[in-house]
Amino acid sequence: MTTADFAAFSNHAVMFASIVYVLAFLSFVMEWAVARKTPATVSVTATAPAAERELVAATAELSGGEGVSTPAAPDNSADQDHELRVEKWGRIGVALMVLACGLHFLGLVTRGLGADPVRVPWGNMYEFTLAGTFGVSVMFLLLMRRYELRWMGVLVSGFLVVVLMLDVLVLYVPAGPLVPALHSYWLVIHVAAAVVASGAFAVGALASLLYLVKNRATERGTLRENGYLSRLPELTVLDRVAYRVHAFGFPIWTFAALVAGPIWAEYAWGSYWNWDPKEVWAFITWVIYAAYLHARATAGWKGRLAATIALIGFASLLFNFVGINYFFGGGSMHSYAGN
Amino acid sequence: MTAQTTGLEKLDEPRDPPPSTPPALSPVELARWAWRQLTSMRTALVLLFLLALAAVPGSVVPQRNIDAVKVSQWQEQHPQLTPIYDKLGLFDVYGSVWFSAVYILLMVSLVGCFVPRLRIYWRAMRAEPPRAPRHLGRLPEARTFDTDEKPEVVLARARKVLRSRRFRVVERDGAVSAERGYLREAGNLLFHLSVLVVLVGFAFGQLFGYKGGVITVVGQGFSNSLSQYDDFDPGSLFSPDDLDPLSFDVDDFHVKFLTSGPEMGQPESFDADVTYRSTPDAAPRKYDLAVNHPLQVDGTSVFLVGHGYAPSVTVRDGNGDIAYQGPVVFLPQDSSFSSFGVIKVPGAKPAQLGFEGLFLPTYGFTMKQGPFSQFPDPLDPALSLVPYHGDLGLDTGAAQSIYSLDKDKLTPYASKDPKRLGPVARIKLTPGQTVQLPNGDGSIRFDGVRRWVKLQVSHQPGKGWALGGVVIGILGLMGSLFIRPRRVWVRAVRRDGRTVVELAGLDRSSGGDLADEVDDLHDRIATTKESKA
Ligand code: HEM
Numbered sequence: 001m002t003t004a005d006f007a008a009f010s011n012h013a014v015m016f017a018s019i020v021y022v023l024a025f026l027s028f029v030m031e032w033a034v035a036r037k038t039p040a041t042v043s044v045t046a047t048a049p050a051a052e053r054e055l056v057a058a059t060a061e062l063s064g065g066e067g068v069s070t071p072a073a074p075d076n077s078a079d080q081d082h083e084l085r086v087e088k089w090g091r092i093g094v095a096l097m098v099l100a101c102g103l104h105f106l107g108l109v110t111r112g113l114g115a116d117p118v119r120v121p122w123g124n125m126y127e128f129t130l131a132g133t134f135g136v137s138v139m140f141l142l143l144m145r146r147y148e149l150r151w152m153g154v155l156v157s158g159f160l161v162v163v164l165m166l167d168v169l170v171l172y173v174p175a176g177p178l179v180p181a182l183h184s185y186w187l188v189i190h191v192a193a194a195v196v197a198s199g200a201f202a203v204g205a206l207a208s209l210l211y212l213v214k215n216r217a218t219e220r221g222t223l224r225e226n227g228y229l230s231r232l233p234e235l236t237v238l239d240r241v242a243y244r245v246h247a248f249g250f251p252i253w254t255f256a257a258l259v260a261g262p263i264w265a266e267y268a269w270g271s272y273w274n275w276d277p278k279e280v281w282a283f284i285t286w287v288i289y290a291a292y293l294h295a296r297a298t299a300g301w302k303g304r305l306a307a308t309i310a311l312i313g314f315a316s317l318l319f320n321f322v323g324i325n326y327f328f329g330g331g332s333m334h335s336y337a338g339n
Numbered sequence: 340m341t342a343q344t345t346g347l348e349k350l351d352e353p354r355d356p357p358p359s360t361p362p363a364l365s366p367v368e369l370a371r372w373a374w375r376q377l378t379s380m381r382t383a384l385v386l387l388f389l390l391a392l393a394a395v396p397g398s399v400v401p402q403r404n405i406d407a408v409k410v411s412q413w414q415e416q417h418p419q420l421t422p423i424y425d426k427l428g429l430f431d432v433y434g435s436v437w438f439s440a441v442y443i444l445l446m447v448s449l450v451g452c453f454v455p456r457l458r459i460y461w462r463a464m465r466a467e468p469p470r471a472p473r474h475l476g477r478l479p480e481a482r483t484f485d486t487d488e489k490p491e492v493v494l495a496r497a498r499k500v501l502r503s504r505r506f507r508v509v510e511r512d513g514a515v516s517a518e519r520g521y522l523r524e525a526g527n528l529l530f531h532l533s534v535l536v537v538l539v540g541f542a543f544g545q546l547f548g549y550k551g552g553v554i555t556v557v558g559q560g561f562s563n564s565l566s567q568y569d570d571f572d573p574g575s576l577f578s579p580d581d582l583d584p585l586s587f588d589v590d591d592f593h594v595k596f597l598t599s600g601p602e603m604g605q606p607e608s609f610d611a612d613v614t615y616r617s618t619p620d621a622a623p624r625k626y627d628l629a630v631n632h633p634l635q636v637d638g639t640s641v642f643l644v645g646h647g648y649a650p651s652v653t654v655r656d657g658n659g660d661i662a663y664q665g666p667v668v669f670l671p672q673d674s675s676f677s678s679f680g681v682i683k684v685p686g687a688k689p690a691q692l693g694f695e696g697l698f699l700p701t702y703g704f705t706m707k708q709g710p711f712s713q714f715p716d717p718l719d720p721a722l723s724l725v726p727y728h729g730d731l732g733l734d735t736g737a738a739q740s741i742y743s744l745d746k747d748k749l750t751p752y753a754s755k756d757p758k759r760l761g762p763v764a765r766i767k768l769t770p771g772q773t774v775q776l777p778n779g780d781g782s783i784r785f786d787g788v789r790r791w792v793k794l795q796v797s798h799q800p801g802k803g804w805a806l807g808g809v810v811i812g813i814l815g816l817m818g819s820l821f822i823r824p825r826r827v828w829v830r831a832v833r834r835d836g837r838t839v840v841e842l843a844g845l846d847r848s849s850g851g852d853l854a855d856e857v858d859d860l861h862d863r864i865a866t867t868k869e870s871k872a
Contacts, residue, residue: 080844101410247820250816250820251813251817254813255813258809262805267631267633269795270633270642270796271550272799275433276681280397280398283394287387288388291387294384295384298380300558301381301384316391331561
């Protein structure tokens with residue numbers, strides 16, 4: 001294949017990936033639509049004594065989303081049938097996510113091969129977004145296996161569809177070479193680590209968001225019996241999942257923002273820390289996530305406060321990604337990313 | 340759930356929040372109370388937030404030590420806000436009193452938090468796993484089973500299983516206590532210590548280091564002394580004696596621009612050949628200086644950060660004498676390298692001469708836009724200048740930028756065709772061309788184009804400390820986040836002719852999957868078959 005072929009292939013792969021993400025999203029929607037017709041098993045445990053609930057919550061985390069993949073002794077075969085259909089749609093959704101993620105990866109790789117000379121596929125906003133969404137997708141799939149996060153699928157796939165769509169429609173630029181400041185293998189390491197960490201933080205932010213929403217609904221007593229919220233894992237599980245995902249992302253972010261980034265800056269600009277807006281916001285994001293971990297470890301500040309801090313952290317991450325390039329323009333040395 | 344959490348906290352190390360209102364106390368006790376407040380986890384959290392907040396303005400308002408030119412532009416546009424912002428230190432946020440106050444408080448809090456924890460950890464390291472609580476069944480994860488085996492046999496097996504899981508194990512009063520994951524706290528302490536190390540390394544570099552920019556025309560040289568710099572940003576404890584006696588010549592410069600494709604005109608690569616000496620009598624060495632490929636000599640680094648054009652001109656005055664000859668640095672304005680610059684000729688007689696205008700590497704012209712550059716390479720170079728005569732204002736003693744003309748006492752020449760060309764005369768020169776100024780005031784010849792490079796020279800001591808600190812910090816952090824400390828107790832008592840075994844675990848970190856583990860232990864301890872683990 002020639003360079004131009006690769007570039008064209010990349011565009012097609014991204015398009016197909018988007019379409020498959022849409023299909024995955026629809027499957028997850030179906031999963032929940034079918035589930036709505038079945039009483040959630042959680043509603044049973046919600047009335048159980050506290051100690052038992054903790055136990056259920058803890059096992060639910062290991063064995064799958066509450067009531068979704070563990071039909072807890074349905075009382076008749078119709079219910080069992082329903083649960084099977086729920087399970088089926090969920091699995092189709094996951095399979096489609098894996099397929100879309102593979103296509104996404106192909107799109108990313110061929111984007112790099114489609115530039116002359118061949119380079120890493122993250123040199124402008126279009127490519128950063130492509131790589132960032134890929135990070136979210138991969139991290140979701142990996143973490144899903146580990147922490148049983150299928151209940152998040154509908155939100156993650158929906159998020160990916162919207163962001164990829166915007167990326168292709170608004171940010172697209174044809175493949176081209178890098179500006180000289182970006183010729184460094186530290187850039188490869190820096191961005192790769194930032195993408196992985198951002199992916200984890202995105203998943204963590206979703207878990208924290210769901211925690212807050214469910215917490216509010218629980219407090220107000222507006223939790224509908226078989227709605228999405230009541231089928232989500234217990235609050236304690238949501239909180240714990242959010243913590244684990246953030247704990248996974250934080251050291252990687254530390255490495256990306258405070259090791260790889262400064263080393264690259266040292267080579268490119270002659271000073272490892274320049275208080276450039278992009279650096280400042282990477283630092284701010286880091287400090288907020290450190291505060292999150294502190295809040296999570298402080299008795300009484302777990303839960304709602306910690307979840308709120310996690311969301312603030314993610315907002316600052318997003319702002320750094322999007323806002324700096326748009327609002328600060330030439331004020332940031334990193335702004336060539338926005339050309 | 341809540342009741343359980345508090346129970347859990349009590350079993351845990353004492354990390355109770357201090358009382359939030361000051362009791363009526365003697366000064367000593369009050370000081371102690373204040374210290375406890377400062378070193379509490381909550382304060383640390385609030386200070387972390389404050390630090391994040393305090394860092395924000397520096398990304399919004401232009402900063403003096405980053406881009407002094409932008410600061411002055413901003414100040415010109417906002418004359419009312421400037422004095423207020425100046426008072427608040429908003430043009431130098433990261434050196435301001437309030438920013439320093441936040442991170443110094445945080446560091447004090449950190450040390451105050453760190454030292455006692457070190458002591459507690461030291462004790463905990465050497466202590467035996469704590470005694471089994473009386474009611475094991477009340478712990479969040481508890482199991483019981485009964486068996487015909489003797490208690491000693493069950494407990495012996497429990498010890499073996501737990502040891503093989505790298506628990507520290509003791510047996511007291513018919514119960515086994517076991518604990519694991521001591522390194523978590525060590526990792527956490529290491530991480531917090533490394534925060535201090537990084538900060539010290541960073542501060543050292545900021546205080547004793549320097550960073551300077553110098554524009555050197557290709558073919559000319561540079562020696563490392565203060566007077567040679569165009570801009571210089573020293574740390575507050577820097578002394579000029581710290582400058583290394585480095586010198587170099589810029590021999591040649593290469594740049595390649597893309598000549599096709601959607602990013603046409605973008606530089607693909609640029610580099611400069613330099614010859615340097617680390618001391619005046621050292622042997623000269625050659626180096627190929629490029630972006631991401633700095634020159635490093637004895638802790639001083641030289642970076643290639645930019646480039647541009649320096650048109651060479653010869654200016655003759657009204658008497659026909661050469662009043663100026665040589666390259667003049669023009670600063671690029673856009674990606675096509677339209678470059679702005681001024682030529683000052685104070686030695687011209689009878690009147691001083693000044694020129695202001697653009698250098699265009701590939702000349703283009705439209706009525707709407709005026710002269711512009713079509714491509715960054717000098718394919719069809721031209722100078723488009725407005726000449727002035729009069730007094731350059733250099734004698735007043737006030738410092739003047741070499742990139743702008745003080746036009747107070749300068750007059751432009753009238754245009755020949757004011758209707759079509761505007762009121763002011765403008766001259767266009769291509770290489771080799773000479774233009775006579777009106778009234779016999781002199782002439783200017785465009786001799787040719789040379790390039791300049793912008794180099795940044797910097798020295799940041801403490802770099803290694805900062806880097807080493809972060810790397811060790813990450814290792815500590817991983818220990819702190821991923822090592823899961825556990826306590827497990829097993830009690831076996833003879834009751835009604837059978838042995839009742841109680842097994843309970845406690846997760847001392849905040850994200851465990853304890854149930855699974857306790858189940859697993861239960862299975863291994865309950866089987867009579869010798870487990871192979
Ligand atoms: C520059 C300031 C600080 C930063 C960046 C920072 C960062 C962190 C991080 C990332 C953690 C998470 C590790 C974990 O969850 O195990 C942590 C834990 C902790 N920090 Fe800090 N910290 C700072 C200051 C302080 C201060 C001033 C205190 C004193 C009150 C403190 C006390 C603690 C404690 C006790 C933990 C352990 C929490 C646990 O057991 O999970 N930190 N810190």
